[in-house]
Amino acid sequence: MNLEDKKTILSKIPNGLFITTAKDGEKGTGAAISFVTQISIDPSYVALSIRKNTSFYTTALNNKYLSVHLPSKEQTSIVSSFFKIKEQSSNSINGYNFTWSKLGNPILDDLPMILEVEINQIVDVGDHPIFICEIVNSILRKNVDMLTMTDTNWHYGG
Numbered sequence: 001m002n003l004e005d006k007k008t009i010l011s012k013i014p015n016g017l018f019i020t021t022a023k024d025g026e027k028g029t030g031a032a033i034s035f036v037t038q039i040s041i042d043p044s045y046v047a048l049s050i051r052k053n054t055s056f057y058t059t060a061l062n063n064k065y066l067s068v069h070l071p072s073k074e075q076t077s078i079v080s081s082f083f084k085i086k087e088q089s090s091n092s093i094n095g096y097n098f099t100w101s102k103l104g105n106p107i108l109d110d111l112p113m114i115l116e117v118e119i120n121q122i123v124d125v126g127d128h129p130i131f132i133c134e135i136v137n138s139i140l141r142k143n144v145d146m147l148t149m150t151d152t153n154w155h156y157g158g
Helices: 003-011 055-061 076-081
Strands: 018-024 027-033 036-040 045-049 065-070 096-100 106-108 113-123 130-140
Touching (some): 027 055, 027 106, 045 113, 065 130
Antiparallel strands (some): 018 027, 018 065, 045 130
C-alpha cells in the first residue's frame, strides 16, 4: 500500500472539531477531539474516539458521563486551548468558565451547542479507542455552523 496515498485519502474524510469535557475529581478537564459521529437515531448514539495514553483518556475511563461541545466557526482559539490542559479549577478550564450540569459535567459557558452523553461501551482498538455513548441531554444556545478541520490550517489523522 502507498502510505502517502492512504494519508491523502484519509485527510479527505470530513472531521468536525469538538471540545469534550468531564469531571476530574473536584475540577473540570477537557480535550479537543475530531473523531465524533452519530451512529444511531433511535435511540440517539454517538461514537467518539479519544487518544490513548492521554490524561483525558484516563479521565474519560473513570467517568460515566461526558460533555461534547460543538464550537462555532469563529471559536478556533477556544478549541486550540484544549489541545493541552494547563489550568483546571472547580469553575474554569484553561481560563474558560463553566457550570456543572445535573449529570456532573463541566458545561463551557461560551460554546453554542452541547451534547451530554453516557458512556455505554468502549471498543479498545488502535490508538484512539471508540466510546459508544447515548445522548442523554442536549443544549442549543445558538444554532450556528460548527467548526470543522477544513476551517483551519490544522491537520490530524492519516
